[in-house]
Amino acid sequence: MTIKIKRANEQDYKTIVDIGRISVVDAHGASCSAEDMNDYVARNYNDEAIRAELLDPKNIYHLIYVQEQPVGFSKIVLNAAHPNIEQEHSTKLDRIYLLKEFHDLKLGYELLKHNIEFSKANGQTGMWLFTWTGNQRAVNFYEKVGFSIVGSHMFKVSETHSNPNHHMLLIW
Numbered sequence: 001m002t003i004k005i006k007r008a009n010e011q012d013y014k015t016i017v018d019i020g021r022i023s024v025v026d027a028h029g030a031s032c033s034a035e036d037m038n039d040y041v042a043r044n045y046n047d048e049a050i051r052a053e054l055l056d057p058k059n060i061y062h063l064i065y066v067q068e069q070p071v072g073f074s075k076i077v078l079n080a081a082h083p084n085i086e087q088e089h090s091t092k093l094d095r096i097y098l099l100k101e102f103h104d105l106k107l108g109y110e111l112l113k114h115n116i117e118f119s120k121a122n123g124q125t126g127m128w129l130f131t132w133t134g135n136q137r138a139v140n141f142y143e144k145v146g147f148s149i150v151g152s153h154m155f156k157v158s159e160t161h162s163n164p165n166h167h168m169l170l171i172w
């Protein structure tokens with residue numbers, strides 16, 4: 001299996017929209033009503049929204065390819081402060097999504113490792129993230145890499161629905 005990871009640029013918006021629309025629903029669909037989920041995805045994963053994300057220099061997106069096919073993406077923000085996470089110069093892992101046909105092949109691990117190395121090379125001391133408490137696959141995955149649960153909050157999916165999220169932190 002030939003794997004490639006590359007930093008995304010503005011031209012990659014369509015790839016991220018296409019993977020996001022499928023994989024976000026697969027990962028979080030069970031956490032709320034179909035209406036709330038569809039609304040969330042429509043607002044956050046459309047051409048305009050992702051283009052704007054890619055044009056903002058603070059957002060660092062990477063794409064992972066298997067045999068030249070894009071199968072997932074990640075987003076980090078360096079030096080992202082959070083009131084409950086007192087870790088200076090730490091990176092927020094804001095998004096990491098693979099198409100489900102490509103789960104369990106260590107591709108998530110490769111992509112996360114790449115982001116950790118990227119963060120280290122940019123003077124970061126750790127990484128933090130939020131994840132829905134019901135996403136056991138993701139929680140196990142992060143724990144396996146060394147993240148710990150350090151807090152929680154309710155994440156707003158829509159005007160009427162919020163999901164409990166863990167705060168997870170990795171210090172290196």
Ligand SMILES: CC(C)(COP(=O)(O)OP(=O)(O)OC[C@H]1O[C@@H](n2cnc3c(N)ncnc32)[C@H](O)[C@@H]1OP(=O)(O)O)[C@@H](O)C(=O)NCCC(=O)NCCS
Nearest residue numbers: 027096097098103104105106107108109131137138140141
């Ligand atoms: C979470 C995700 C990025 C992990 O990537 P992946 O390539 O599937 O994971 P890996 O093959 O690298 O597996 C690493 C570890 O994850 C954990 N894991 C994998 N599948 C699991 C499952 N079904 N249940 C619980 N833990 C699981 C295991 O600890 C595994 O290690 P092991 O195989 O040595 O036991 C990927 O599954 C994904 O994109 N999921 C959907 C999107 C998502 O939930 N994103 C996170 C939002 S916060």
